[in-house]
Amino acid sequence: MDEEQRGFAEIMIDSGKSLLYILNEILDFSKIEAGKMDLEQGPVDIRDMLNSVMELFSIKAAEKKIELYSEISSQIPERVRGDETRIRQILINLVGNAVKFTEKGSVTVIAEMDHSPEYGPHHLLLSFKIKDTGIGIALDKQHQLFQSFSQLDPAINRKFGGTGLGLAISKKLVELMGGAIGVQSEIGQGAEFQFTIVLEKWREEIVYVEDHLAARLELPDRNSLASGIRILIAEDQAVNSHLLEEMLRKFGGVCDVVGNGAQAVDLLAKTQYDLIFMDIQMPVMDGIEATCEIRKTHPGIPVIAAITAFAGERDREACLQCGMQDFISKPFHSAEIIRVLNTWVPYIHSQKVN
Ligand SMILES: Nc1ncnc2c1ncn2[C@@H]1O[C@H](COP(=O)(O)OP(=O)(O)OP(=O)(O)O)[C@@H](O)[C@H]1O
Ligand SMILES: [Mg+2]
Structure with missing residues (x-):
């Protein structure tokens, strides 16, 4: 293809991707609303997953000249049992937002274990924090954040795009996983989102029958x-x-x-x-x-x-x-x-x- 054709082809690919993204968000949202979202149970390597999410945003962050950091507690086991795709989806939205709404400074993700005994011997509670040094969110707007199709500033969102479904979906997914999501922020002072999820410990003594298609593909x-x-x-x-x-x-x-x-x-x-x-x-x-x-x-x-x-x-x-x-x-x-x-x-x- 010549340069002009290549340009058009790239636009088509990009448009196709964003269309697919929006479609998937709407489908996910209505699936959750209809109570039809089933979580898969398969092996998850939290470290690998977090690294790959950070890598996904490394180009965007480099373009904007912002730093990306991640810290993962050594107490988190190598393998847990849960729905990798959906955990990744939550992280992608939160890290994506942080990168999107930050022009200067950094985005930091911290993953830790929570040792609350109330989850019993076979489950564990993971907590994630996503901190940025971006535009921040006014206190009186924070309650709207997790509602569907809610974007706070039309001017900003025209610039950054998106449908305003990301946080609504993330909240529902987090709740499906037995956790909670919240935010602390002030306008102009960056934002810190935190969420928790309950996962199953991986038990070597159990032979899991994977219903997870990806597991079968492997x-x-x-x-x-x-x-x-x-x-x-x-x-x-x-x-x-x-x-x-x-x-x-x-x-x-x-x-x-x-x-x-x-x-x-x-x-x-x-x-x-x-x-x-x-x-x-x-x-x-x-x-x-x-x-x-x-x-x-x-x-x-x-x-x-x-x-x-x-x-x-x-x-x-x-x-x-x-x-x-x-x-x-x-x-x-x-x-x-x-x-x-x-x-x-x-x-x-x-x-x-x-
Ligand atoms: N880290 C952040 N800093 C400042 N504002 C934020 C941050 N994260 C979210 N917001 C605000 O919350 C709104 C909703 O976020 P949400 O992820 O639901 O939607 P979106 O990112 O606009 O679109 P989508 O995720 O559907 O592509 C954003 O449009 C933005 O106004
Ligand atoms: Mg988003």
């Missing part, structure tokens, strides 16, 4: 899940096929991509494949017709329908009718790809042995 052999499997992707949207191909390649799959059903049928007449991912709506020949054709000559190859998330029961029925065996929905998610591979790769191997 299985040591995931890189070879589809090792040597020859895969044909029929998909007319380059964005989709690209993403799918990248994911499958990461798992060791060997992929070819075609742009419609007719090309898939042609290629299958010449080349051997173990697994097919088939889009439904494609030009020239759609996925249903192509699968009907393929079934005449290749009864055994698993064909996975890649269908849009809003496809109805009827579309699924049609896919099964023509001999597709499984579905993945778009946009593709690696957890679903893993599920498909876990289901079909053993079958493919058993076919090869026979």
Whole structure:
């Protein structure tokens, strides 16, 4: 791309990111409001997590020439049990705010253990403080802070952006984790936010069954899940096929991509494949017709329908009718790809042995 095109592409990426950010905030907020926010329970390394959050803001802080400090008490165990994504989300918002509303000076994060015995032998209370030397918050405005869509100064917020949901979400998440959040500040004197959360101690004697998708993704052999499997992707949207191909390649799959059903049928007449991912709506020949054709000559190859998330029961029925065996929905998610591979790769191997 030339410089101008590159500039436009960067704007598109940035706009896409902020749109996604706002969407996610609104979705999170309404999920919490509806009482549908379930916390995951998995291993959390508080040190690692805090370091990565600080790193996330290091560029922004360097640009603004403000210092970032973090202190983490050595009493905090290496591993605790909780919802890493959500703890990170709270920290990202608070540290993000501190960096956003500070023009000079520093932002300091302190993580400590609280030894209140009331949490029993299997839980612990962590406390976090996020201090900045920024614009501060007037005492009479502090009660509004944690309300949804509340931003204190329209002029400032036009400059800094955001939706005013960050603190409302953080407060709800903190409360879901059995803690509390508060602020001390004076206008022009910086701000100090503190929050606490109750986490489970990690007990070596327990074998945890992780319901956490990320934990499942960390299985040591995931890189070879589809090792040597020859895969044909029929998909007319380059964005989709690209993403799918990248994911499958990461798992060791060997992929070819075609742009419609007719090309898939042609290629299958010449080349051997173990697994097919088939889009439904494609030009020239759609996925249903192509699968009907393929079934005449290749009864055994698993064909996975890649269908849009809003496809109805009827579309699924049609896919099964023509001999597709499984579905993945778009946009593709690696957890679903893993599920498909876990289901079909053993079958493919058993076919090869026979
Ligand atoms: N560290 C801080 N110093 C000064 N003002 C703050 C600080 N943190 C939050 N505020 C004020 O509280 C308001 C609400 O913060 P909140 O995180 O909820 O929203 P936001 O940062 O404006 O947008 P979002 O987090 O949704 O992107 C901010 O707009 C700002 O006016
Ligand atoms: Mg914020």
